[in-house]
Amino acid sequence: MTIAFAIQIIILTGLVLIGLLVFYLKDLLHAAIAFAAFSFLMSVEFYILQAPDVAIAEAGIGAGITTAILIQAVRSTTRKEFDN
Amino acid sequence: MRNLAVASILVVLSGTFVYMTAGHDITFGRPVNTQMDDYFLARGQEQTGANNVVTAVVFDFRGFDTLGEATVLFVVVLGIGMLFRKLMAREEEESE
Amino acid sequence: MSKIVRAAADFLYPFVMIFGFYIVLHGHLTPGGGFQGGAVIATGIALMFAAHRYREISLIFKKAIFNVCETFGLLMFITFGFAGIFFGKSFLYNWMVNIPGMLFGEAVAYGQNAGNLNTGGIIPLLNIAVGVEVLGALSLIIYYMLTYVVKMGVNKEDAS
Numbered sequence: 001m002t003i004a005f006a007i008q009i010i011i012l013t014g015l016v017l018i019g020l021l022v023f024y025l026k027d028l029l030h031a032a033i034a035f036a037a038f039s040f041l042m043s044v045e046f047y048i049l050q051a052p053d054v055a056i057a058e059a060g061i062g063a064g065i066t067t068a069i070l071i072q073a074v075r076s077t078t079r080k081e082f083d084n
Numbered sequence: 085m086r087n088l089a090v091a092s093i094l095v096v097l098s099g100t101f102v103y104m105t106a107g108h109d110i111t112f113g114r115p116v117n118t119q120m121d122d123y124f125l126a127r128g129q130e131q132t133g134a135n136n137v138v139t140a141v142v143f144d145f146r147g148f149d150t151l152g153e154a155t156v157l158f159v160v161v162l163g164i165g166m167l168f169r170k171l172m173a174r175e176e177e178e179s180e
Numbered sequence: 181m182s183k184i185v186r187a188a189a190d191f192l193y194p195f196v197m198i199f200g201f202y203i204v205l206h207g208h209l210t211p212g213g214g215f216q217g218g219a220v221i222a223t224g225i226a227l228m229f230a231a232h233r234y235r236e237i238s239l240i241f242k243k244a245i246f247n248v249c250e251t252f253g254l255l256m257f258i259t260f261g262f263a264g265i266f267f268g269k270s271f272l273y274n275w276m277v278n279i280p281g282m283l284f285g286e287a288v289a290y291g292q293n294a295g296n297l298n299t300g301g302i303i304p305l306l307n308i309a310v311g312v313e314v315l316g317a318l319s320l321i322i323y324y325m326l327t328y329v330v331k332m333g334v335n336k337e338d339a340s
Contacts, residue, residue: 052211056212061219064219065226065318065322073325
């Protein structure tokens with residue numbers, strides 16, 4: 001087992017965990033930050049799979065722009081998600 | 085009952101996916117048809133003069149795709165500007 | 181935001197911008213290109229939007245400049261496309277490549293090489309066009325939404 005394979009297993013497990021975290025967090029600001037962490041792990045995974053173009057795009061769009069837009073959306077609506 | 089239906093549909097879909105990928109021996113990084121890739125890797129550098137073959141494909145061989153992508157981004161910003169046009173009108177009134 | 185965040189953003193801003201322009205200009209040599217570089221530049225501008233107050237931001241960045249960037253980038257792309265027709269070839273034809281003496285016109289040998297910035301024909305120009313367009317478009321989206329949040333008076337106490 002090479003080091004890249006071990007890192008890949010860690011990253012994929014973390015992706016599933018952070019995806020569940022994004023779904024289950026009730027505080028939407030925390031969910032937006034968790035989504036940024038998801039994008040960062042996704043970017044590292046693309047880099048390991050030898051696609052540095054996609055990795056740069058994912059880091060710029062996913063972790064930067066999308067987080068800013070989501071935080072502005074949370075700021076203009078409500079911060080807590082409420083159950084019906 | 086509804087959860088059971090959703091769960092059974094999910095199981096069937098994921099089982100089909102696993103069967104398709106395992107049964108046809110599709111491996112990562114080794115595509116079945118490689119004629120196009122071989123052509124780009126062999127001729128791309130001298131025909132486009134770019135060391136980065138990905139950029140050579142995106143901006144030269146498939147330039148129309150990039151033009152469409154740029155147009156999509158332009159239209160997105162147009163849509164957002166139209167969404168907030170009432171706000172922009174108010175801001176202009178305030179500045180006058 | 182707090183003083184620490186503002187100081188850190190001011191420190192990071194020029195490095196992010198230079199990295200973004202590096203990705204745009206070296207698009208035909210290293211991984212990246214117009215879209216990725218423009219996204220990195222827009223991330224730097226979003227960092228400034230997040231760190232500073234709205235009235236300081238609106239003094240530095242103008243909406244009209246981003247509008248001009250976006251429109252000018254797309255027009256530049258289409259103009260370089262039609263230049264191919266003007267020189268007797270097809271639309272988006274790479275008419276500048278492998279002509280010694282032309283800008284970006286030097287030939288490239290097959291295989292690994294050190295990389296020469298003066299190659300690629302029309303590709304670096306298209307990279308710059310797309311980079312300018314993406315930088316304008318993504319910054320404009322964030323700017324419109326920030327203006328909405330601040331001016332419409334939602335949660336006015338923490339509108340920074």
